[in-house]
Amino acid sequence: MRPAHVLGDKGYSSRAIRSWLRRRGIAHTIPERADQVRNRLKRGSRGGRPPAFDKQLYKRRNVVERCFNRLKQWRGIATRYDKTAESYQAAVTLASLLMWA
Numbered sequence: 001m002r003p004a005h006v007l008g009d010k011g012y013s014s015r016a017i018r019s020w021l022r023r024r025g026i027a028h029t030i031p032e033r034a035d036q037v038r039n040r041l042k043r044g045s046r047g048g049r050p051p052a053f054d055k056q057l058y059k060r061r062n063v064v065e066r067c068f069n070r071l072k073q074w075r076g077i078a079t080r081y082d083k084t085a086e087s088y089q090a091a092v093t094l095a096s097l098l099m100w101a
């Protein structure tokens with residue numbers, strides 16, 4: 001299953017990752033690192049345009065990060081004690097239901 005859009009932090013800001021997403025037709029919102037901005041500007045007109053970045057869409061990434069942080073409070077999920085994928089998925093589902101309730 002292919003995602004329609006990827007929201008990533010600056011750790012995923014490499015040229016290789018951006019081109020990989022573009023080749024597969026996946027839209028992305030990833031901020032540029034400061035060193036990448038400096039290097040692009042240093043090259044002048046040969047540095048190219050800055051990648052598109054939607055601040056409002058990037059703010060929604062915070063909701064997902066907070067959900068992961070709350071799930072990691074469950075020790076079994078954070079350390080992945082479960083041996084099978086099915087039992088791990090059941091633990092994540094149970095923790096999600098308990099957080100929701």
